Amino acid sequence: MTGTLYRLTAHELCDAYKSGKTTPSQAVSSCLDRINAVDSKLKAFVDVWKDYAVDQAQASDDRWAKGAPKGPLDGVPIGLKDVLCTKQGFTTCCSKILRGYRSPFDATVVERLLNAGAIPVGKLNMDEFAMGSSTENSSVQVTRNPWNLRCVPGGSSGGSAAAVAADECAITLGSDTGGSIRQPAACCGCVGLKPTYGRVSRYGLVAFASSLDQIGPFTKDAHDMALVMNVISGRDPHDATSADVPVPDYTKALRADVSDLTVGLPKEYFTDALGQEMREKIEAAVKVFEKSGAKVIEVSLPHTDYAVAVYYIVCTAEASANLARFDGVRYGYRAPNAVSVEDMYHRSKSEGYGPEVQRRIMLGTYVLSSGYYDAYYLKAQKARALIRRDFTNAFQKCDVILTPTAPTPAFEIGAKTADPLEMYLSDIYTISVNLAGIPGLSIPCGLTASKLPAGLQILGKPFGEETLLRAAYTYEQKRGFTLGQPPIS
Amino acid sequence: MAKITKEDVEYVAGLAQLSLDEAARERLVGEMSNILSYMDKLNELDTSGIEPMMHVLDISNVYRDDVVGPSLDRETALMNAPKSDGEYFLVPRILDQE
Known part of the structure; x- marks a missing residue:
C-alpha cells in the first residue's frame, strides 16, 4: 500500500491510520518518494524538510498507536507556501531580498496545524512576494503545471497548487490577495479556498496588501477543506483584523443537498472575455446544481x-x-x-x-x-465600496454565486510575461472577491480538450464558508466525473 | 501618449528608495503609462457621495489588556541581521566623519 499512499486525501489517510492499515511514517515516506520522483520536473518545492518530516511522522505513529491522535489531521503530510513564517527552514517569499531568512516564530496557521499533528514536508514556490498570476516571478524557479509541463500552474500560489495536484502532499496552504489561491487551484485541478477576510489569522503571513490578503488551503476534495478550516479558522490575538466570529464545525456542512439554495449567475461574468470552452464547462456545472434542486437566477454585479x-x-x-x-x-x-x-x-x-x-x-x-x-x-x-455593495445586493437574492475561476485554462510559460497588464487581466473573476472581503472557493469542473483543468468558482456571503463547502461537496458528489491523475510521473 | 515622463519615474523611484538604471527607467515609463491609462477607466464612474472603503471589517479599535507578554530575546532578534555587534544592528555611518 505504501506505493500509492501519496494519492490519498487527508481523511482517507486518517481512516487508514485509525484502522491500522498504514502509519504516518509510511504516508510521509510515500510523499517524500513522490517528491523525489516528480519535483525535479514540477519544481513546486523550494525546500524539502525530509529529516524533520520523518521525525515528526514517528511521533505521530506513536500517538496513533496509543489511540490518542491530536486530531483529524494528525500525521497528514502538508506543504506551506514560502510566504508563511516557519521556525523550521527558511522563509523567503521566493525573493532574493529574503534569501536565507529564518523566522523566529511560526505563523498562527502553522502553529495551529502543528498543534493538530499535521506534518509539514517543506516550503512551496510562489511569485516573489505573491505578486503574479503564473509563479514565473519567483526568484528561485518556475513551477510547471502537472497536467502539461509547458504550462504555468497559475499563481501566485503555483507551488502549493501543483504540489497537491501532483500528489506530493495531501494539503497545502497558500495566500490569496487577488486570486492567488483560486486561480492556481483552477489551473492545476484542485480545490482552493480563499476564506472571508478575517476568518483566518494573518499573523506570520508576510504582508503584501493587508486589506486584501487571506491565507487558505489547497486540498484534493471538499471534505479535506472542511478539516483544514476547522483547524486554522478563528480569532487570534496576534492579528487585530482576525474576526471574533464563532467557528462552526465545518465537517457538518458536508451534506449533498443544495435544494434549499438559490444560485446566482452574474451576467457581467459571462461576456466575450470568457472562452467558449470554459463557458460550456461552467454551464454544465450550473446544470448539476439545477438538477440537484437548486434554484438558478441571474444576478448583476454592475461594477465588475x-x-x-x-x-x-x-x-x-x-x-x-x-x-x-x-x-x-x-x-x-x-x-x-x-x-x-x-x-x-x-x-x-x-x-x-x-x-x-x-x-x-x-x-x-x-x-x-x-x-x-x-x-x-x-x-x-x-x-471599492461600490463593488462590495454589488455583492451585498446580489446576496439578497441568492445564497451562492457561481462563476468561472479564470477566463482561460493554464497558459504556456512565457505567454504573458511581456505585458504586465495582460497578466493582471487573468485575475478578472477573482479580484472583486478580495475587494469585497467575501469567501470564494474554486473546484475542478472538468478538463478541456487540451487536457487542462477548468475551475468553477463558488462565492458566498461573509463568513458563509459552510454554505460554500456544502455547495462544493454537493457538486463533487453529483458532477458524475473525476479529473483523474495528471500525467506527470 | 506617455502618461508619465522619465522625470516622474525618477521622482517616484526616489520616494520608493529605488535606484533604477536607464533601461529600467525607460521600461517603466511605458509600462506605468499603460497601466495608469487603464486605471483611468475609473473616471467614468460617478462616486459622488460614496464613502471610501478603507477596510473590509466593521471593526474600529481592538484593545487588549495592558500587560507585558513574551517577546524576542536579543540574540533571536539579531539572528538575521546583516551586520550587528551582538547588541545593536550596525549600519553604515550616518554622520560625516569630522
Whole structure:
C-alpha cells in the first residue's frame, strides 16, 4: 500500500491510520518518494524538510498507536507556501531580498496545524512576494503545471497548487490577495479556498496588501477543506483584523443537498472575455446544481468592469507601504559597499527585488504620492465600496454565486510575461472577491480538450464558508466525473 | 501618449528608495503609462457621495489588556541581521566623519 499512499486525501489517510492499515511514517515516506520522483520536473518545492518530516511522522505513529491522535489531521503530510513564517527552514517569499531568512516564530496557521499533528514536508514556490498570476516571478524557479509541463500552474500560489495536484502532499496552504489561491487551484485541478477576510489569522503571513490578503488551503476534495478550516479558522490575538466570529464545525456542512439554495449567475461574468470552452464547462456545472434542486437566477454585479483597475491601485499602494520594511537593516539582503545609510536602502532594494515587485512598488508609490492620491487611491477606495455593495445586493437574492475561476485554462510559460497588464487581466473573476472581503472557493469542473483543468468558482456571503463547502461537496458528489491523475510521473 | 515622463519615474523611484538604471527607467515609463491609462477607466464612474472603503471589517479599535507578554530575546532578534555587534544592528555611518 505504501506505493500509492501519496494519492490519498487527508481523511482517507486518517481512516487508514485509525484502522491500522498504514502509519504516518509510511504516508510521509510515500510523499517524500513522490517528491523525489516528480519535483525535479514540477519544481513546486523550494525546500524539502525530509529529516524533520520523518521525525515528526514517528511521533505521530506513536500517538496513533496509543489511540490518542491530536486530531483529524494528525500525521497528514502538508506543504506551506514560502510566504508563511516557519521556525523550521527558511522563509523567503521566493525573493532574493529574503534569501536565507529564518523566522523566529511560526505563523498562527502553522502553529495551529502543528498543534493538530499535521506534518509539514517543506516550503512551496510562489511569485516573489505573491505578486503574479503564473509563479514565473519567483526568484528561485518556475513551477510547471502537472497536467502539461509547458504550462504555468497559475499563481501566485503555483507551488502549493501543483504540489497537491501532483500528489506530493495531501494539503497545502497558500495566500490569496487577488486570486492567488483560486486561480492556481483552477489551473492545476484542485480545490482552493480563499476564506472571508478575517476568518483566518494573518499573523506570520508576510504582508503584501493587508486589506486584501487571506491565507487558505489547497486540498484534493471538499471534505479535506472542511478539516483544514476547522483547524486554522478563528480569532487570534496576534492579528487585530482576525474576526471574533464563532467557528462552526465545518465537517457538518458536508451534506449533498443544495435544494434549499438559490444560485446566482452574474451576467457581467459571462461576456466575450470568457472562452467558449470554459463557458460550456461552467454551464454544465450550473446544470448539476439545477438538477440537484437548486434554484438558478441571474444576478448583476454592475461594477465588475472596474475591479481590475481598483485592485491594482489598492494592492500596489498597500504593497509599497508594506515592502518599505525591507531596508537591509534588521534582516534580509544588504547591498555590499554602501557608502551611507541612504545608499544602503536604495541599493539593497534595487538589487533585492525582482522586476514585478519593483513595478508594483513604483505604481503604489505613484498612486499615493502628493497630487495623485485623490485621483487614484481615494477614487479606488470609493469604487471599492461600490463593488462590495454589488455583492451585498446580489446576496439578497441568492445564497451562492457561481462563476468561472479564470477566463482561460493554464497558459504556456512565457505567454504573458511581456505585458504586465495582460497578466493582471487573468485575475478578472477573482479580484472583486478580495475587494469585497467575501469567501470564494474554486473546484475542478472538468478538463478541456487540451487536457487542462477548468475551475468553477463558488462565492458566498461573509463568513458563509459552510454554505460554500456544502455547495462544493454537493457538486463533487453529483458532477458524475473525476479529473483523474495528471500525467506527470 | 506617455502618461508619465522619465522625470516622474525618477521622482517616484526616489520616494520608493529605488535606484533604477536607464533601461529600467525607460521600461517603466511605458509600462506605468499603460497601466495608469487603464486605471483611468475609473473616471467614468460617478462616486459622488460614496464613502471610501478603507477596510473590509466593521471593526474600529481592538484593545487588549495592558500587560507585558513574551517577546524576542536579543540574540533571536539579531539572528538575521546583516551586520550587528551582538547588541545593536550596525549600519553604515550616518554622520560625516569630522
